[in-house]
Amino acid sequence: xxxxxxxxxxxxxxxxxxxxxxxxxxxxxxxxxxxxxxxxxxxxxxxxxxxxxxxxxxxxxxxxxxxxxxxxxxxxxxxxxxxxxxxxxxxxxxxxxxxxxxxxxxxxxxxxxxxxxxxxxxxxxxxxxxxxxxxxxxxxxxxxxxxxxxxxxxxxxxxxxxxxxxxxxxxxxxxxxxxxxxxxxxx
Numbered sequence: 001x002x003x004x005x006x007x008x009x010x011x012x013x014x015x016x017x018x019x020x021x022x023x024x025x026x027x028x029x030x031x032x033x034x035x036x037x038x039x040x041x042x043x044x045x046x047x048x049x050x051x052x053x054x055x056x057x058x059x060x061x062x063x064x065x066x067x068x069x070x071x072x073x074x075x076x077x078x079x080x081x082x083x084x085x086x087x088x089x090x091x092x093x094x095x096x097x098x099x100x101x102x103x104x105x106x107x108x109x110x111x112x113x114x115x116x117x118x119x120x121x122x123x124x125x126x127x128x129x130x131x132x133x134x135x136x137x138x139x140x141x142x143x144x145x146x147x148x149x150x151x152x153x154x155x156x157x158x159x160x161x162x163x164x165x166x167x168x169x170x171x172x173x174x175x176x177x178x179x180x181x182x183x184x185x186x187x
Contacts, residue, residue: 051081052171055149062086063151067097068125069110071152075128077136077167079146085139087131091124098125117178129158133165143167156181 049057055076063074066088077084096102105123108114126134129150136143144166153172154162159182162170170186 052149055083055147056151056171058083058086059149059151062088063128066090066128067099069098069106073128073150073152075132075151076149077132077143077146078149079141079143084141084143084146085132085135087126087128087133087135089125089128089131092126095124127155127158128152129154130161133161133167136165147171152176154182154186155179156185158182159185162186 055078059074059076061074062076063072066072066074067090071089073089075087077086091097091102098106101107103124105114105119106125108119109116129148132148133143146165146167147169148162148167148171150170150172153174153176154170155176156179163185174183
């Protein structure tokens, strides 16, 4: 509360007296006072994530929209520090979600009637990387020289799409290492 009041007080000085230097001094005094008396609060308020941390946190929120029965993945494309599009894994628009029985392969996999990697061609779901690139194209937004943030490392197909979409940098978690070709392509 002290922090907010100090900023309001200094803004009032700037508005009514026009004394910019005095306002800056009051702000610094307030911050010093806050640091002196409430260090944990200042650390919490002043801690600012770097851009990669910021956009990866957004990708984590995006993945919460996924309806996959096995795993959730989110992706965000960023250009000039602005979000161009978001995407998550799941069925195409207008088709029942996996949780509703939209993809037979996902259902069989969830029931453990299929092994990992088996019968992949029958899966109708899109990966988060595919969805985020398609969404940008659908909206008519270029992905040339953009950055993609993904909550999992891309498979070979997604890596090829990322390269051809003109995306120049990828930030991802390395959690799925059964398909290392995707990472090899992106190096």
